Amino acid sequence: MQIPIQLLDIEGEGFHVMVKGMINGMEANFLIDTGASRSVFDPTVIGKFIENPEFTKKPGITAGVGSSELESSTFIIHTLAFGDIEIHDYEAVALDLENIHESYRKLGLPSIDGIIGGDLLYKLRATLNYRLRKIRFTKPRSQSKTNK
Numbered sequence: 001m002q003i004p005i006q007l008l009d010i011e012g013e014g015f016h017v018m019v020k021g022m023i024n025g026m027e028a029n030f031l032i033d034t035g036a037s038r039s040v041f042d043p044t045v046i047g048k049f050i051e052n053p054e055f056t057k058k059p060g061i062t063a064g065v066g067s068s069e070l071e072s073s074t075f076i077i078h079t080l081a082f083g084d085i086e087i088h089d090y091e092a093v094a095l096d097l098e099n100i101h102e103s104y105r106k107l108g109l110p111s112i113d114g115i116i117g118g119d120l121l122y123k124l125r126a127t128l129n130y131r132l133r134k135i136r137f138t139k140p141r142s143q144s145k146t147n148k
């Protein structure tokens with residue numbers, strides 16, 4: 001399954017990669033972050049897709065570039081979809097992404113609804129093709145649909 005990507009120019013200094021997908025049947029914008037170990041979602045933004053999400057505090061500290069300590073929680077997304085690939089009952093990480101939202105507003109870039117990290121990129125055997133501006137996701141061989 002190949003999906004178009006959008007390259008977002010960050011003031012001539014580089015690019016962020018955005019892809020469209022679905023959260024619980026509603027269109028969403030995702031950044032692709034090959035350096036992030038887990039996919040993350042802002043707890044305030046996820047409320048657009050999940051009514052009253054139940055957050056469970058994640059033990060320990062989540063580390064991120066540019067920050068020393070971040071508190072995070074987990075919650076369940078019933079369905080994440082990219083093209084015809086669906087992930088059901090995905091245990092997602094909630095993390096305050098306000099600094100990213102603010103930067104995007106200042107730069108006039110589209111809002112983001114989540115960041116796809118290494119966990120999903122690996123599971124879906126993602127391949128980025130910058131020349132064609134597409135990302136390819138592959139369903140796992142053992143299943144027709146992907147679970148957590």
